[in-house]
Amino acid sequence: MWQFTHILKKELKDYFVSPIAYIVISIFLIITGWFFFSTFFLYDQANMRGFFSLLPIIFSFVIPAITMRLFSEELNIGSYEILLTMPVTFKDIIIGKFAAGLIMTGAMLLPTLAYPVSIAFIGDLDWGPVIGGYLGAILLGGAFSAIGVFASSLTHNQIIAFIFGAAICFGLTLIDKMLFFFPESILNIVEYLGADFHFRNIARGIIDSRDLVYFISVMFISLYSTYLALLKKE
């Protein structure tokens, strides 16, 4: 039952003992910090809308970079075989690795809490959208991590896993910006598929069950596809 925690701990150790975690977190903070604060003072408004509107695009390439090694590396060096001959199930392996990706995303977001705190000092910050934004960011991070885990389970080449994962994440982020190209009859469906659309809803501070269902479905479908992909390798 709790076997996945051993895999989770091992993956977290891999992230935080090696420089990977620190490099990814630094890059994330530099990019978001730069884009957010370069316009923040021009608008002269005490909110984090600029930061959260950036997140889906940045997550689309940062999260697949975090998750690309989770399965690809094991498949490449062959340790996957050892993992499977130990007393663990596919469920333990997938949940453990997914949770490691999600916690890594959380660790990446953690330092950005300094932004709302500093903004609250210099202006009157409405905390509702900020809390909603972080909740949305965790859900979005979960969905993208699950997609990244799936991409990683398909190939033993980490670069391919990254490109494939990033392509799906970008697609989900940008699809509701391309509604122009779709026939009117399916507009609602296409809009519903867009990750950014649901993220924006939550980031406004309104927590709607439809948005929660969307993110949870994306996680579930991706992780289940991972299971099928691994099953096929037997």
Place this chain on the structure above:
Amino acid sequence: MIHVENLTKYYDSFCAVDQINVEINQGEILGLLGPNGAGKTTTLKMLTGYFKPTSGTIRVNDFDIDTHPLEIKQMIGYLPESSPFYKDMLVYDYLEYVSKIKGIRPEDRHPRLRYLADLCGLNHIMHKAIGELSKGLNQRVGLAHAMMNDPQILILDEPTQGLDPNQIVEIRHIIKKIGQEKTVIFSTHILSEAEATCDRIVIINRGKIVADGNTADLKQTAGQQTTIQISLLNADPDAAVKTLAAVDGVDTVEQVSHTDDGVLKLNAFTSSDRDVREKIYTAVKATDWVMIEFLQEAKTLETIFRDLTKQMN
């Protein structure tokens, strides 16, 4: 203990393992022999539950691998062919991680790691990254990994591959030691190794079992015909063949070569249990030929293996 019935594995249309039936008892050291691509590794991978068989059943202590994979995985310690471990992890960290996954209780973890480090000679490399280790040390880490939860069955895929002669002796020693209580199954293509360590040898070729038994059994089943090489000087080929074929116990005689300097080489075949060399010598002694070579080819595992695996190729 391990019961394998009609085990078959196809890779697409290629049949790697074909209807293998074998019963392995507790406390047996079983050597799986075969030429490259005979299906040794595939068979072992199916026993560990990593590959799903195309058909057939594997039962370990009344557990079926299809329905109770976790119970079986708990009972088996497995060392894969090239010991592929996480290169960046330290040996200690890795073994600790394995001990957690294999369900060693926290208070037993350190004593167990210490015991395995002593047994496999890992004490001086515990703090090194696995990627920095030499092949032999890597193999020893693999052995410690496989024995972590004191499994009843140990499956080792070519455990001595790539080791130097001293290390090979060490690993064999460890295998023998473990084999006193546990069931050990290992594959190899080094025949002397199988002869030195195994209670029982199974030879497979093209996915089929071609021989099964201890070394003596194999020599008996495969060794019906013994070859005796004879070289004679000043002998007339026809007369020599005739004389030797008339010796009691000799089945056939074939002429191998006859050189210009008068050396005649012959092979005499016998399937008799008794030694026919004395009679051959007496028969030659009665003539004026000079015997310059006289050799009975000993049936080694090597010749048995060659015979068995050649027939089918």
